[in-house]
Amino acid sequence: MNTVKRWTYIGLALLAGAAAAQAQVRSVTLLTPRLFGYFVGDVLHTEVDVVVDKGVDLLPASVPQPGPLNAWLELIGSRVEEDSVNGEKLYRLYFDYQNFYPALDSRRLDVPGFTLSFTSGGQPVSEQVPPWSFLISPLREVQPAAKASGADYMQPDEIPQNIDLHRERLATFSFLAACLAASGLLIYHLAWWPFTVRPGRPFTDAARRIRTLLGPGQKESGYREALLALHRAIDTTAGHSVFAEDLQDFLDRAPEFSRLKNEFNLFFSSSRQAFFGDDVARARAEFGADALVAFSNRLASAERVGP
Amino acid sequence: MTAVLAPQRMRALIAHIRDFAPGITTTVIVCVVIGFALAAVAAGALWGMNAARNRTIAALNRGRDVAIASDGTPEVLFARAYFLMTHSRLDDAQPLAGMLDLRASDRLRAAVHYDLANARLKLGFDKIESGDFDAAGALVGLAREDYREAMRLDPDDWNARFNFDVASRLVREYPSFGFTPDERRQGPRPLWTELPNTPRGEP
Structure with a gap:
């Protein structure tokens, strides 16, 4: 029985050796931070670099998981990254330890090692990560001066703080400023007060004047004045007097208005009726007050949009 | 193009x-x-x-x-919890700390655990003065757990480290306080020893 067992062992060892010859763990390197000058509560970040051949895989379950290791040491972070260097696989394992050792004097503390398991072609391979140690220092004197009560030895409470409002304040004022700026832009764009008198917007001015002239409860003569106002706006825009026969030339130079060609024709014909035929009533019937207001508004809008 | x-x-x-x-x-x-x-x-x-x-x-x-809604903002919950702690109503403050653990930032949670531990440690000092060592031992043990939680949540909380040291000296001074690890602190079971492919002795 014993012999059989022994042979089984040797066989297993041979198998393991054969597997190791094919693919194995090349190196295990433990990288620690400085090993002295720590206090209770300090966190120590370590890294374990393991180089393995292709075909060797780390068993994730063998990587220590966060949790307490003993009464005063806790693994608080554990993370694995896989990299490759010169065709070999490199596992970078990061471990963060936090100590809770309330030291009375400076002393050396041991951090235990652990075993990492790998599989190589179905065979288990294990590697030892060595233990290490660091020096911890006390936080205060061994024999503090005598005080009236125990609470006098303690650090004070953390008083609840107000919620910081500066972000909300900044956001509110920024949005208000942006809103005002955009409103200013809108007012400028529509040429409202205080941008009412602005060079280069004759149709906007004319449209405003026509709205007043043809508004409810206005005189009959308003229609004539409205026609005149629009004529003046066209002349200002063109830079010279524009009559019916110059219309096409004007529209070629200012294409943004060409969409309104039909209205222009109606306008010029009713203007001829009103001023040369002296027949305001007929002109009004041809191109009513509402149509004139709408036309001037559309002209103002086309002027804002630009060429 | x-x-x-x-x-x-x-x-x-x-x-x-x-x-x-x-x-x-x-x-x-x-x-x-x-x-x-x-x-x-x-x-x-x-x-x-x-x-x-x-x-x-x-x-x-x-x-x-001031009464507050139980679903209030973490900062307000903390203020309420601190009010209860400093007005001898530790048992009412504990559930608020539990609520904060669920939704406050680590920084704020550390502050709550630190203050809770301070309140317990002060009470522990009072109990020692009045000779009630059993109660004192329990309070100091709980305070140490909360200091540890505060350090865990905010490793830069130096006041928590200092007061943890104060509480731990008490345990040294009165060995009857002993060390009783908290159930909560046991962490996940080491499952990996149960898995195949790890050496477990003779077949």
Whole structure:
């Protein structure tokens, strides 16, 4: 029985050796931070670099998981990254330890090692990560001066703080400023007060004047004045007097208005009726007050949009 | 090629949109104005809400017993919990600390655990003075657990480290306090020893 067992062992060892010859763990390197000058509560970040051949895989379950290791040491972070260097696989394992050792004097503390398991072609391979140690220092004197009560030895409470409002304040004022700026832009764009008198917007001015002239409860003569106002706006825009026969030339130079060609024709014909035929009533019937207001508004809008 | 064409295409697209809707620029500007106005109103409302919360915190800090909604903001919950801790109502403060553990930032949670531990340690000192060592031992043990939690949540909390040291000296001084690890601190079971492929002795 014993012999059989022994042979089984040797066989297993041979198998393991054969597997190791094919693919194995090349190196295990433990990288620690400085090993002295720590206090209770300090966190120590370590890294374990393991180089393995292709075909060797780390068993994730063998990587220590966060949790307490003993009464005063806790693994608080554990993370694995896989990299490759010169065709070999490199596992970078990061471990963060936090100590809770309330030291009375400076002393050396041991951090235990652990075993990492790998599989190589179905065979288990294990590697030892060595233990290490660091020096911890006390936080205060061994024999503090005598005080009236125990609470006098303690650090004070953390008083609840107000919620910081500066972000909300900044956001509110920024949005208000942006809103005002955009409103200013809108007012400028529509040429409202205080941008009412602005060079280069004759149709906007004319449209405003026509709205007043043809508004409810206005005189009959308003229609004539409205026609005149629009004529003046066209002349200002063109830079010279524009009559019916110059219309096409004007529209070629200012294409943004060409969409309104039909209205222009109606306008010029009713203007001829009103001023040369002296027949305001007929002109009004041809191109009513509402149509004139709408036309001037559309002209103002086309002027804002630009060429 | 496309880089050269892109601006032209863009201009053509804009012209197309303008033909389709001549008032598009006005509409866009109006939308921007309304958007900024709504954002300003929202930010202002948040500002007002938090200012009201700050008034509650200030009242609690001045020692006025202000009731708060249990689903309040973490900062207000903390102020309420601190008020209870400092007015000999530790048992009422504990559930609030539990609630904060669920939704507050690590920084705030560390502060709550630190203050809770301070309150327990002070009570522990009182019990030692009155000779009730059993109660003192339990309180100091709980305080140490909360200091550890505070250090875990905020490793830069030096006051927690200091007071943890104070509490631990008490355990040294009165060995009957002993070391009783908290159930909560046991962490996950080491499952990996149960898995195959790890050596477990003879077959």
